[in-house]
Amino acid sequence: MGRKVYVxxxxxxxxxxxxxxxxxxxxxxxxxRAALSDASVDYKEIEQVYAGYVFGDSTCGQRAVYPxxxxxxxxxxxxxNCSTGSTALFxxxxxxxxxxxxxxxxxxxxxxxxxxxxSKWTDRTNPMDKHVEVxxxxxxxxxxxxxxxxxxxxxxxxxxxxxxxxxxxxxxxxKARTHASRNPLALFNQPLxxxxxxxxEEVFDPLTRFQCCPPTCGAAAAVIASEDFVRRKGISSAVxxxxxxxxxxxxxxxxxxxxxxxxYDMAKGCAQALYQKAGIGPQDxxxxxxxxxxxxxELLTYEAIGLCPEGGAEQFIWDGQxxxxxxxVTNPSGGLLSKGHPLGATGLAQCAELTWQLRGQADKxxxxxxxxxxxxxxxxxxxxxxTLYGRD
Numbered sequence: 001m002g003r004k005v006y007v008x009x010x011x012x013x014x015x016x017x018x019x020x021x022x023x024x025x026x027x028x029x030x031x032x033r034a035a036l037s038d039a040s041v042d043y044k045e046i047e048q049v050y051a052g053y054v055f056g057d058s059t060c061g062q063r064a065v066y067p068x069x070x071x072x073x074x075x076x077x078x079x080x081n082c083s084t085g086s087t088a089l090f091x092x093x094x095x096x097x098x099x100x101x102x103x104x105x106x107x108x109x110x111x112x113x114x115x116x117x118x119s120k121w122t123d124r125t126n127p128m129d130k131h132v133e134v135x136x137x138x139x140x141x142x143x144x145x146x147x148x149x150x151x152x153x154x155x156x157x158x159x160x161x162x163x164x165x166x167x168x169x170x171x172x173x174x175k176a177r178t179h180a181s182r183n184p185l186a187l188f189n190q191p192l193x194x195x196x197x198x199x200x201e202e203v204f205d206p207l208t209r210f211q212c213c214p215p216t217c218g219a220a221a222a223v224i225a226s227e228d229f230v231r232r233k234g235i236s237s238a239v240x241x242x243x244x245x246x247x248x249x250x251x252x253x254x255x256x257x258x259x260x261x262x263x264y265d266m267a268k269g270c271a272q273a274l275y276q277k278a279g280i281g282p283q284d285x286x287x288x289x290x291x292x293x294x295x296x297x298e299l300l301t302y303e304a305i306g307l308c309p310e311g312g313a314e315q316f317i318w319d320g321q322x323x324x325x326x327x328x329v330t331n332p333s334g335g336l337l338s339k340g341h342p343l344g345a346t347g348l349a350q351c352a353e354l355t356w357q358l359r360g361q362a363d364k365x366x367x368x369x370x371x372x373x374x375x376x377x378x379x380x381x382x383x384x385x386x387t388l389y390g391r392d
Contacts, residue, residue: 002097003096003097003099004227005096005097005224005226005227005240005241006225006230006238006239006241007222007223007239008039008041008224008225008229008233008235008238009035009038009039009041009222010034010035010222010351010356011030011033011034011035011036011038012031012185012219012345013030013031013185014187014218015185015216015339015340015342015349016216016217016340017114017215018111020217021111023111024053024056024060024064024111024219025064027109027218027219028051028064028065028219030219031107031108031109031219031221031345031348032065032105032107032219032221033068034221035221035222036068036223039225039235040235041103041223041233042069043068043069043071044069045103046071046104046223047073047101048074048075048100049073049074049076049105049107050089050092050095050104050105050107051064051076051077051107051109052077052080052085052087052106052108052344052347052348053077053078053079053084053108053110054079054082054343055110055111055343056111059077060077061076061077061078061107062075064107064109078091079344080379080383081343081379081380081381081382082346082377082378082380083291083347083377083378083379083384084343084347085106085220085343085346085347085349085350085351085377086346086347086350086351086375086385087347088106088108088348089222089224089385089387090246090385091106092104092106092222093241096224096225101226102225102226102228103229105222105223106221106223106224106348106351107219107221107348108219108221108344108346108348108349109218109342109345110217110218110219110344110345111217112215112216112217114215128381130254131150131254131380131381131382132146133254134254134255134257134258134260134261135149135150135153135258138153138256138257138258138261139153139156144203144204145204145212147294147380149204150258150261150380151294151297152204152294153258154258154259154261154262154296154297154300155169155299155300156206156258157257158296158300159206161311162311164299164314166206167194167198168299168314168317168318169206169207169211169296169299170194170197170198171197171317171318172292172298172322173192173295174193174194174196175322176292176331176335176337178191178323179323179329179332179333179334179335180334180335180338182332182363183333183334183338185333186333186338186340188214188338188340189338196210197211207295207296211296211337212337213292213293213294213335213337213341214340215341216341218342218345219345220346220348221348222351224241237359239355239358239390240390240391241387241389242278242280243274243278243388244388245270245277245385245386246383246384246385246386247267248266248382248384249263249381250269252265253382262297263382264300264304265304266378266382266384267301267305267378270384270385271304271305272306274388278388281306282307282374285373285388286328286329286372286373287328287354287358287373288305288329288373288376289332289350289353289354289374289375290305290330290331290376291346291376291377292335293378295337298330298331300313301376301378302317302322302330305374307322307327308321329367332353332357332362332367333365347385350375351389354373354375354389357370357373358370358371358373371391372388373388373390374386374389375387
């Protein structure tokens, strides 16, 4: 099993719209300095850095951390699509758990452009081409943004299977805005009703504009340390990583189901392996940060990670089991839908939120009695990283 591993410091900068943010290196340094300060450690105590981002040169990590202290330590640049930030966290945890380091920095950042993501591959095989083939075969190709077609298509398939109302997906977006209204670091803090979400322009049925996460710039960081380091430094606010799991696409991603293509079984398998590792299940969790890139994905994820039975998400949502006063509080930060989704930073922003929740430092969005937290971060192509956190 290896050594116990802890999150001892977290930090993030307020996410911004493209064109309104600082450059990636400035945002990254802001998040890293906040995490180091939160941990009460100096950069000279950091033995390795795992820097996650999707867009940029292969040494953006070095450029981001050099101003923190030119120490000559390993800087590993990580790119795993939308799960990049949690992949950096995964590697940092492995380094500490395996005994290769005592204190490591996981850093994620992204400086994005306006508009939907386009293809980055014009001179080589697109790594998403097999996923696109599934979409073309299953539902054809539309003029809407490709990711909206993928996740919207999965939601459409779910609706046809279970008769789910469009308003159910809109209710997820309304919940996200309500949570974000309590988060000063969220991009969108203005509450929205279900009716307002439904009235926004359609992107790809059943998705409207307010049901799609916006392109965002930002950075987040976490300092990861061993139990020996925590004891030696006398750190009392450490949050333990109870278990962590990464999965990639299952064969069902390449069949005839849009739900399978967007990684439902990948998330389901990841969750099951995670719970087995930890010796606890979803029933033990109070607070969840999950990958709500689109409302359809949040609904599907409820079922994939065991928060409710398959086919039970609509009842789960309308019963308020996904918010304060319910069984789980999902995305108290506002999630990707409202906090924003700077690809490389998202997984570490989720880590920061859950760390604050377990410390009791989440202010107006604090989940009462939170002692076990669950993180889910997914990227098409594909990878899913899930983490369970708790306090000793």
